[in-house]
Amino acid sequence: AAAGFGTGLSLIVAIGAQNALVLRQGVRREAVLAVVAICALSDAVLITLGVAGVGAVVVAWPSALTVVSLLGGVFLIGYGLLAARRAFRPSALLPQDAPSGATRGAVLACLAMTWLNPHVYLDTVFLLGSVAADRGPLRWTFGLGAVLASVCWFTALGFGARLLSGVLSRPSSWRVLDGLVAAMMIGLGVRLALTA
Numbered sequence: 001a002a003a004g005f006g007t008g009l010s011l012i013v014a015i016g017a018q019n020a021l022v023l024r025q026g027v028r029r030e031a032v033l034a035v036v037a038i039c040a041l042s043d044a045v046l047i048t049l050g051v052a053g054v055g056a057v058v059v060a061w062p063s064a065l066t067v068v069s070l071l072g073g074v075f076l077i078g079y080g081l082l083a084a085r086r087a088f089r090p091s092a093l094l095p096q097d098a099p100s101g102a103t104r105g106a107v108l109a110c111l112a113m114t115w116l117n118p119h120v121y122l123d124t125v126f127l128l129g130s131v132a133a134d135r136g137p138l139r140w141t142f143g144l145g146a147v148l149a150s151v152c153w154f155t156a157l158g159f160g161a162r163l164l165s166g167v168l169s170r171p172s173s174w175r176v177l178d179g180l181v182a183a184m185m186i187g188l189g190v191r192l193a194l195t196a
Contacts (some may be wrong), residue, residue, distance in 0.1 A: 004145025004166045007131055011123045012153045017079050017099040018113050020181045025169050026161025036158040043150035050129025051143035073193030074116025080185030087178035
């Protein structure tokens with residue numbers, strides 16, 4: 001379980017679109033529980049599929065991987081361009097800035113960021129699944145550790161973001177964060193699209 005926890009955490013902690021969304025919602029103190037729950041439960045489902053060997057089945061159909069790679073590449077490039085636009089026009093993000101009724105939008109954005117992001121599948125279903133397969137009969141214990149890592153990370157990020165609200169209330173902080181997210185998402189998207 002400890003190996004799964006460590007491996008899962010090393011993959012989840014990297015700055016990406018999903019983490020940036022959780023961080024943003026945490027600073028806003030808006031729909032934090034819903035967003036954290038969606039991310040953690042989705043990871044649990046995807047990690048379970050990976051440990052069960054679904055990744056190996058999908059790899060057997062190269063045409064499916066090509067379609068997923070192309071669609072995923074386009075999605076990541078699109079999200080990266082949105083993050084780049086925010087980086088060029090940063091704004092302060094304060095808890096009182098959250099518009100009323102934005103919970104539904106946050107939940108939909110989180111679902112899209114989780115289930116339309118091919119990077120999530122690569123990390124959970126394919127990478128964690130293949131590492132778990134090497135564990136033989138202990139693969140489910142490894143998977144449980146990875147699920148616990150996801151739950152701990154998203155909970156800490158979502159509910160701990162308020163501790164960073166002072167730093168993240170400055171537009172320059174969001175310029176840096178959105179710039180990093182833009183570079184990573186566009187880079188991943190282009191790589192996925194070219195290797196499809």
